[in-house]
Amino acid sequence: MPETTHKAPAIKGTVERYKKYALPAAVAVLVIFHGVGLWGLLFSGEPEYFQQLTPMNLLLTNVLLFSFHRRWNMAFVLFAVVVFGVGFLSEVLGVHTGLLFGDYSYGAALGLKLWEVPLLIGLNWLMLVYTTGHISNYLKLHWLAKALTGALLMVLLDYFIEPVAIQYDFWSWQGDSIPVSNFIGWFAVAFLLQLYFQKAHFFKKNKLAPYVYLVQLVFFICLFTML
Template identity: 75%
Template sequence: MPDIKAAPILSPVARRLGKYALPLAVAILVIFHAVGFWGMLYSGRPEYFQRLTPMNLLLTNAILFAFHRRWNAAFVLFAGVVFAVGFFSEVLGVHTGLLFGNYSYGVALGIKVWEVPLLIGLNWLMLTYVTGIISSRLRLAWYAKALVAALLMVLLDYFIEPVATQFDFWSWQGGHIPITNYLGWLIVATFLQLYFQKAAFPKKNAMAPYVYLVQLLFFLFIGIIA
């Protein structure tokens, strides 16, 4: 049976829903992304749905972390460190071209600090967490799990990049995505995944595989069709 224990804030709701909590959460996730998919490709008003991207990301994170098993000090520290490392890696990248290459953020991801949207830190946390959870199920050494999870992050970024540049999430100097972007992602992601594997909190979340799959399919099919 899947582990569907929820975060303390939402646990009474999850208990009341019982076995329906996970299917309902997955359905909400799929519907919200399906609406975004239609809106960005077929509504005739893609800029309106681009502005909903922050809400989409916040909703996805709320659903995901509602199923996290235990909000202990180790998890809170992990979340804060990953958010900060992800965010400041992007600040470094935007201002120096190091790690990822020369790029800049558009307006679609909301409020910026030092020219980087605050939600980028949350996105790094979400991707690190879901891929770490997925790889934790593998019968591998902890460092091998970390590498697999980092590669899963880079794979998702590979499909995100063309969509992001087309819909004003961010843009690359010269219009070309450099190989340094993926190398930078692999370096930062590996560091974060090594931390994930050693952090002392439960590595189980029934929503994690669904969040990764929905994100992957969303960007894959937009990239194919757009």
């Protein structure tokens, strides 16, 4: 019994000692994975192979991101389910009717589809709402202004994603022209979800969240500039 008692503080001390390395390690993994993806798409000569790795990259990013979420509760689970569902269903509506975003269709690069929309799109909406919501919370603003900031950050990222998406078979637009309605629709849906983020009662201090958004932004800006 005394031996067990002595071991517990030792294990706890070891965990605390290495805990400070978790964030730098996670950021390093994000940078390495996106850096390899960037090299593969631009310089490997086999961009199709690296396109196929996009779902794995997105899944890894989300696993890392949400491993840093603290104090999981039903409010957070409900938030995650609702944002995933609203994001995914808004894309289903967009693909089948042209409403919200315009006339577009998804390619094969984002993996398994349901109703002609990749399931990972819902996860992507969740990741973006969550990360931009965290960034906006660093600002000392009214919660409505924070929601507006988060939505604008999402539109900013989408601006760089759109031409890249066409190039690498994520999705394509009718007539190969990105309509203004896409950005208006993105902003509208993003703003509603950002309002939910601001009012939902869960712990909102994920240290990795700003880095996830920043790495994504740099990644797509680099691809955008090379088109």
